[in-house]
Amino acid sequence: MTHYIIDTEHLTRRFGDVQAVNGLDLHIPPGSIYGFLGPNGAGKTTTIRMLLGLIRPDAGRINLFGRSLSEQPLELLRRVGSLVETPSLYPHLSGWENLELIRRMVGGTSSQIQWALSIVRMEDAARRLVREYSLGMRQRLGLAVALFGQPELLILDEPTNGLDPAGIHEMRELICGLPHEGITVFLSSHLLSEVEQMATQIGIVNAGQLIFQGAPDELRARYHDHATLTTDRLGASRELLLQSGWQAAHLENHHLTVSVNGASDLALINSQLVRAGHQVYQLNLTQPTLEDIFLTLTDQQTGASV
Ligand SMILES: Nc1ncnc2c1ncn2[C@@H]1O[C@H](COP(=O)(O)OP(=O)(O)O)[C@@H](O)[C@H]1O
Ligand SMILES: [Mg+2]
Numbered sequence: 531m532t533h534y535i536i537d538t539e540h541l542t543r544r545f546g547d548v549q550a551v552n553g554l555d556l557h558i559p560p561g562s563i564y565g566f567l568g569p570n571g572a573g574k575t576t577t578i579r580m581l582l583g584l585i586r587p588d589a590g591r592i593n594l595f596g597r598s599l600s601e602q603p604l605e606l607l608r609r610v611g612s613l614v615e616t617p618s619l620y621p622h623l624s625g626w627e628n629l630e631l632i633r634r635m636v637g638g639t640s641s642q643i644q645w646a647l648s649i650v651r652m653e654d655a656a657r658r659l660v661r662e663y664s665l666g667m668r669q670r671l672g673l674a675v676a677l678f679g680q681p682e683l684l685i686l687d688e689p690t691n692g693l694d695p696a697g698i699h700e701m702r703e704l705i706c707g708l709p710h711e712g713i714t715v716f717l718s719s720h721l722l723s724e725v726e727q728m729a730t731q732i733g734i735v736n737a738g739q740l741i742f743q744g745a746p747d748e749l750r751a752r753y754h755d756h757a758t759l760t761t762d763r764l765g766a767s768r769e770l771l772l773q774s775g776w777q778a779a780h781l782e783n784h785h786l787t788v789s790v791n792g793a794s795d796l797a798l799i800n801s802q803l804v805r806a807g808h809q810v811y812q813l814n815l816t817q818p819t820l821e822d823i824f825l826t827l828t829d830q831q832t833g834a835s836v
Contacts, residue, residue: 552738565729611681617672666697
């Protein structure tokens, strides 16, 4: 049996009439960066609060490091660092002093402070007061707080929320380096584009339910590529391709889109058209972005039409 870092079964929580989290089976492998994606209100924060033992599930179970969270909460949560929404920091103290306070509360050494500051690249700013920090620096210091004590698992709720593009880029780079420090990362986001470049596993949640879980490539593989083409007579080309068995040949503004499986299909389409005497002006392969896929998945789930 695979030993997951986080393993939930039928995790469920409601607030009054709102089914915030509904039967989640999450599997987070060791060493992964798991992107937990979903629109606002999907149930991400509620899930994270349950993973951190801050609220109780109504049903289901949570295993961390292969052991039951409800049976050994203190022992297990000692191995977890977290940053949920904005970090609580003392603005009138320096970055170093904020970490020093935590060290005095939970124990540890000043070399652990040094280590956490170096991971988030805040050594130079550590002596400045937090109230002088930019939002991005505060968020990085929040990450240093979460890293203090060298956790095996780091849980981050929307860590890039509110950051400018440079701050997002910096945060992303820091997070990508964490598996090399032996840290498994679980992070939530409502923006697929933000997670796309760092996640090794993706879970997509909508209205409390998991609608996809797997590697980013698996997600993309569920969806066909498209060929986009232009010819001298689009209507006739479309007829020809449909008769030859190609699927979903749509005529759009001055071009035709056809569902294909990779680049080799482009060569087939080209030779069929050329043999029938059509002139092919343009032929491109377009892959759906994860953003497209996400929209399709959430639409399928809710049956929503705009
Ligand atoms: N403490 C609470 N009391 C009542 N409803 C809540 C509470 N926390 C969350 N909810 C509701 O549960 C749903 C999921 O919320 P949340 O987990 O915060 O979603 P996300 O983090 O994905 O935006 C939302 O409909 C939200 O309004
Ligand atoms: Mg949230």
